[in-house]
Amino acid sequence: MDRFMDFMERKFVPVAAKIGGQRHLVAIRDGFVAIMPLILAGSTAVLLKNTIFSWIASLEVLIPICDQVWWGSLAIMTLLVVFSTAYSLARSYDANALASGLIAVGSYFATLPQSHGDAGWGYIHWGYLQATGLFTGLIVAIIATEIFVRLTKRDLTIKMPEEVPPAVGRAFAAVIPGMITIFTFGIVFLIVDNLGGISLYDVIYEGIQKPLQGFSQGVGSAMVMAMLINLFWFFGLHGANIFDPIMNALYLPALTDNAAAIDAGMQAPNVITRVFFDTYVHLGGSGATLGLIIAIFIASKRRKEYREVAKLSTPSGIFQINEPIMFGLPIVLNPILFIPFIITPGILTLIAYIGTAIGFAPPTYVAIPWTSPPIVGAFLATGATAASWRAAVLAAINLVVSVIIYLPFIKLADRSRKKETAK
Template sequence: MEEKFVPIASKIGAQRHLIAIRDAFMVTMPLMILGALAVMFNNLPIDAFQNAMNTVFGGEAWKGFGGSVWSGTFAILSVLIAFLVAYNLAHGYGKDGLAAGAVSLGAFFALGGALGMSSNGLFIAIIVALISTEIFVRLIGNDKLVIKMPDGVPPAVARSFAALLPAMIVISLFGLVAAIFAAFGITDIIGSFYAAVQEPFMGLANSYPSALLIAFITPFLWFFGLHGANMIDPFLQTINAPAIEANLAAVTAGKAAPYIVNKPFIDSFVNLGGTGATFGLIIAIFLVGRKHKAYNVVNNLSMAPGLFNINEPMLFGLPIVLNPIMFIPFILAPMTLVTTAYWATRLGLVPVATVMPPWVTPPILGGFLATQSFSGAILAAVNLVISVAIYAPFVRIGVLQELKREQSL
């Protein structure tokens, strides 16, 4: 695995296009959290709260706050991604990121971006950003397309003229593509793409096997010292944001939320304490691993960060990385937790996660906030107990082996 798999996975993790997508979504994460919280505020399922707000404001005018916040977050998500992905990718090539981002925005709207500014246009925004930037960075490096300004011209003006012809070419190309599609009767490229590709893909990713794969692949990569979450995040975010928005829209309309598997589902019910549900490991060490001093020291250092889903001290301190004893529970725990959470939600025991709490929200509290229900908190608590039960025997084995090794020295 070290000779064959790890080098390939490392190259994937360092791939500039995936890094550009990942970093773009990192920037938009606070906006998605805020947008989800605003919608939760508007649709809080507590009759007393709704009646009180309607009485104070003389109707539902108070919901304009949440609507306005949504307009500044989810409603412009695709536009932000179109700019940020291009900006980051151009930086990866050592080119002008601002110019590339502006060109990507122009190309996105030339293709029909005004019809897909929300997360419905997310796939198209990413594709446009990647393709437009690849073309732009090659054209801007061509001396024949550079309008050179005389000495003494401010650098910002010189850069804008250097990017003028490449920008015109790129945006015109995407405008030509839109015209060709329109000639075949497709005037809404983004809507057609969403219906034909993005929506079915989201449905596929919402299945139980997909949830198991997500629960497996992240800890599997972490076991080899690779940041699993960062590596698969570009793929997950392309389905996560539209799924959350679709859930919010369904709840607002009084319908059932359609997508079980999304980021708040994984964060609140599976990654309890971080990848691998390591807060269960912390509790297991406290219960059955106290005979070993090193385990206790690492555990004490990991407890506070682990409460907020930061588990690097445990991953590298115990360690879990390249530790064959911990490999099985580190993989088994999240796959078991995703199973209980998925079927509890599918069977209607727990509401679908529609709100995205910050990923540092402590276990159990995150389950309550994500589902706006105490049953979500109960499910998270049950999953935490399950993770402790899975880790406990392996902690015991690890402690016994360490004690034997120390005695033999």
């Protein structure tokens, strides 16, 4: 174990730290965080429409409000992410963030066809703007911002006299870089169109996004993803933040697909969504550390510091915040807790996948806040319907399993303290 820890500290941690601080990944992560209020608003609208407003006849008149909220949030998610990601990336370069965001949005539209089906010219299908367009939108946002920022830093700008208001000066400074950027994507559209493609979106969706999403629905890949997050956490790196761009790009479209299907009265197509992990796997935070806290209360007799940290960490753990126990116990670089901390997410993912796939629990389709308490969160994420109690039971089963996994290792830690005091 000592050799393994030494190897990981020398080889893995420096590389992982670079990945975690990578400018573009950070921009994508911050871009998704920025639109979280809109995602939650849209999910709440879907939830209300399919529960309270549908159950009570007198409230059905309010359903159009939910439809419009969804239309202004989840239905245009890609558009929102394009702007917020470009804005965040430009800020990291200390460039004109507002102009970058606007130009990225314009560039994304420049890659889309101007008609859809028999609708005629000037009609853009909303499918290009919802979550299925995230891959294309993120690629365009990053490339457009890189082009704009590099041109701006080369002073390829129109400089106005000092008397001109700063806002006007910044706008004129962005003219030439912005024009070149959006024309670049207009050329991309022409090339794709002449090569027989419909649009850049269709090329990326069919060639990259669809295969990746199909792969991500496999239980094996989901288990690996959950365990990798904890591997980063074990070495003191925020695994959830590092993998957030990947998780959102792969599993948010699955969540919105489920929501759209259920809203249309059909079967949800995906077992694993973005919320699936917060609902069934990250119980108390990454590594299901609420299970660890409970295991400490049950089995830790000699390690008083464990019990004190567990007491202090319980309130935050209930709301899925585990930094107090992660760094207070600590779990970070703790060789005794390495095995349960890494394997627990994988096992919980497998159990939740089986429970959902066989129909015991309904699929998740509501984007709940990640701070939602375990068990309650499962009930809400599956629509708070008559069948959602089974999702709550599944989350409770996973919590019990996490306690069982951690228990022998807490006893081992207790035994090691006994040996220390006996010397």
